[in-house]
Amino acid sequence: MNSRKQYGAVLPRPFYDRPAEVVARALLGKILVHRDAAARIVETEAYLGLTDRAAHAWRGLTPRTKVLFGAPGHAYVYLIYGMYECLNLVAEGEGSPGCVLIRALEPVAGIDGMRERRGAVKRDRDLANGPGKLTIAMGVTRALNGADVTRGVLTVCEPVSQEEFEIGVSPRIGIQHNVDWPLRFFIAGNPCVSR
C-alpha cells in the first residue's frame, strides 16, 4: 500500500480554454483522477468541431453534442459501438465545440480496482491502453457526462514529478474523415500507448 499522494493541484478552467490541439498536447503527462483511481494520460486526440468532419460536433448543436458547445473543463462521455464509452474533455470557450479524446492511460493508483473492473487482463499496461478500456478501468460512465472536471469526483491534476518525455504526433485512429490530420499526440516510447 502506497499512501503517498501521486498527484498535485487540479488543473484550473483556463487550462482548457485554449485550442483543442494545444490542450491535447498539454494534457500528456497529467494525472486523471476518479475517486480512488488515478492514471497518467499518455495518449490524446484533438477534435476541432465545425471544421472537422470526424468530430461529433461537426454537424452542429444536437442534444448529444450540447456539452461540447458549453464551457471548457467539462467531461463529454458517450457510448460507441453499443458497448464502450469514451471520455473527452471539452476545450475552447463556450460556443466553440473543440474537445480532446483521452485515448490511453498509464495506471498510477487504485490498480486493484482497475483489475477487478477489467476482468481477465494480464498486464497492467493493458488495463487502460485504449479509449474503451480506460473508461472501464477508471469506472467512468455516461453518468459523468457534463461533469465539471475542475472540481468534483472526476478531475485532472498536475503530476507530483514530471519526468521528461518526447511528444509523438500521428493521424487519428478509427475515424473515416480527415484521416491525414496529425491530431493524435502521445508520449513517445510509453508502453501504455495503443498500437
Next chain:
DNA sequence: CAATAGATCATCT
C-alpha cells in the same frame, strides 16, 4: 503474428 467477424445500442437520417 495478421486479419477479420461479432457483439450491441444511442443517435441521427
Next chain:
DNA sequence: GATGATCTATTGC
C-alpha cells in the same frame, strides 16, 4: 434503418 472517435476472440498463415 444505418452508422460509429472500439474491443475481444477466433481463424488462418
